Amino acid sequence: MGSDLQDLKAAIIDGDNKAAIALTGQLIETGASPQSILNDGLIAGMSEVGELFKCGEYFVPEMLVAARAMKSALEILRPRLVDTGVQPIGTIVLGTVRGDLHDIGKNLTAMFLEGAGFRVVDLGVDVSADKFVAAVKEHNAELLGMSALLTTTMTYTAEVIRALQAANLRDQVKVIVGGAPVTADWARQIGADAFAVDAASGAERCKELLH
Ligand code: B12
Incomplete structure (x- = not known):
């Protein structure tokens, strides 16, 4: 079992799409926990x-093939991470901020949020402040989640919060930020309501923010 997780990690590092798919399937069949497949296999490989x-x-190019392998594996893992058939407990608009194309962490966050019972409006990558604001309005969202993976795009999260204020929406929506360079300090500095270091705790924080 341990060696299969090591193999999965290696498949991500090598960007071996076929092996990543096969190993994820095998690990699920042999009863490995989705958490260990995710953390010790996929995320460990990506780090x-x-x-x-x-x-x-x-x-x-190597990062790209690794990302493709991880995405394929995540699609197989998805049903294990996402509970279906529950009544939504709230709506969250989610996206990766402008100038940033990294979406694996955001997609994973979306899966955990769905698993926690949220309706997720996923705006994708390279999302402008205007688009975030329009989606919060349109979907009457209680929450807004932003992902940023670059130190150069992280600053855009502050701009989105300013745009929410300008649109008089800041009081209606709680804002959570995440992504590798983002910290709790940064969240405080820009006036966000929450920060989470990973997708699982992000979903927990979002549930707390509803109350
Ligand atoms: C894969 C990857 C890419 C792929 C992305 C493919 C894709 N579809 O996502 C590609 C090849 C496109 C890419 C491009 C670039 N990349 Co890149 N990339 C990575 C890499 C290796 C992995 C990112 C990843 O998917 N991690 C796995 C996921 C699961 O982790 P995560 O995203 O951090 O998300 C977790 C948490 O942060 C959190 N989370 C994330 N978002 C959110 C949101 C909310 C609301 C919450 C609550 C939580 C949360 O939950 C997630 C799961 O637990 C990182 C290295 C790293 N250590 O992060 C570099 C990295 C982010 N990239 C980097 C760079 C420099 C670039 C490029 C500029 C390279 C170039 N010269 O062109 C470009 C920029 C393109 C752009 N405009 O965005 C640097 C950034 C340096 C910096 N500090 O700014 C890194 C850190 C690599 C490095 N060590 O130098 N990259």
Whole structure:
């Protein structure tokens, strides 16, 4: 079992789509917990990819194939992470901020939110402040979640909050931010209501924010 998780991690690092799909399926069949598949296999592999990129051993194409493998594996894992058939407890508008194309963490957050019973309006990547504001209005959302993976795009989360204020919506919607460079300090600094380090605790924080 341990070695299968290691193999899955290696498949993500190698960007081996076929192996990632096959191993995820096998691990589910043999009864491995979705949490360990996610954390010890997929996320562990992806952090290693980040390290390899940082030290100049990997370039963008390697990150891309790794991301594709992780996305395929996540689709297989999805039914295990998402509870279906529950009445929504609230609506959250979610997106990756303008200038940023990273969406794996956001997609994972969406899955956990769905699993926790939220209706998720996913705006995708490279989302402008105007689009966030319009979606909050249109869907009457209680929550807004923003993802940013680059230090250069993280600052845009502050701009979205200013746009909510300008549209007189700030009092109606709770804002949660996340993504690798984002911290609790940053969330406080820009006046967000919450921060979460990962998708699971993000969904928990969102439930708390409803009350
Ligand atoms: C895969 C990847 C890519 C892929 C993305 C594919 C895709 N569809 O997402 C591609 C190849 C496109 C890419 C491109 C680039 N990337 Co890149 N990428 C990564 C990598 C390796 C993994 C990111 C990932 O998916 N992680 C796995 C997920 C599960 O983790 P996560 O996103 O952090 O999300 C978790 C939490 O943060 C949280 N979370 C995330 N969002 C939210 C939102 C809310 C509301 C909540 C509550 C929680 C939450 O929950 C998630 C799950 O627990 C990271 C390395 C890293 N360590 O992050 C670099 C990294 C983010 N990239 C980096 C860079 C530099 C780039 C490029 C600029 C490279 C280039 N020269 O072109 C471009 C920028 C493109 C753009 N405009 O966005 C740097 C950023 C450095 C910085 N500090 O700014 C990193 C850190 C790599 C590094 N170590 O240097 N990248």
